[in-house]
Amino acid sequence: MTNKLRSEKLEIERIIFIGRTYKEYLNMFDLSLPELERKKILDCPAGACSFSAIGRQKGLNIEACDIAYYFNRVDLYEKGKEDIQHTIEKMKNSKDNYNWNYFKNIEDLKYQRQQAL
Template structure:
């Protein structure tokens, strides 16, 4: 996933272009195909995930947005391949920080990440208009444009570099473009610690009238990253 803010000079070297698969999305967000049918869905930030690509093949109405999409698609593909290899090499040295029940081994993980990248880039070529370049916390969509918004591996995860004010602005914007609900995964930072201000955010959103559920999901790769926040209007 992309994990950098847009600066005055946006450099591709500062973008991490890695994605999860369609199957991972269903598990991360506790979703099924039937409950996504006939809904307009936004994946933000989508990175090199194949959720949009495979979901579209299954007849789903999905749009993806990410800061990485400001770059040329060919450059992104090359960057994605490099990032996967770099990540895999680092992961070999820290295997104990991950739960290996979902993936068989590092080779399986690499295969899944490469497949997500391939599916994503192919779909970009076919449906370029469904991939929008954005710079959070601002989104170029109308109020309540999507039935459901999914946001993975961005908010809460980079708490060491994205401050509380930025988190609030992003949440407000993601909720603005959602008609029914917003789901966020995971709820921990890069070290596996639960986001320090999460209870405060839940309290404030509840007071504003949102229905909040912190749900355990059937997916855990990073240790302790197995819960999702479901915010319903």
């Protein structure tokens, strides 16, 4: 591996608490609301994703679990905010390694992660 590639590699040296939005889950797994209705869904590990919360608002039968849920909501929210910022800062050095078809750019990615949190 060349020095240039090494410098562009995304390196996050800690476990991060971030997540995806409901819409991102649907797109990622090519799902639709009608496909999910009348099913029992387990989101594990759910992390800081909004899939379960939004899905429940839409009448879906979803349970979310994650070992991180041992911690209280306020602490997880603060960790999520810090981890999003940390990850975005790290990604600035490796942004050219990503396909930006779903997210417009790093700022759009950051916004979507904040919405999920």
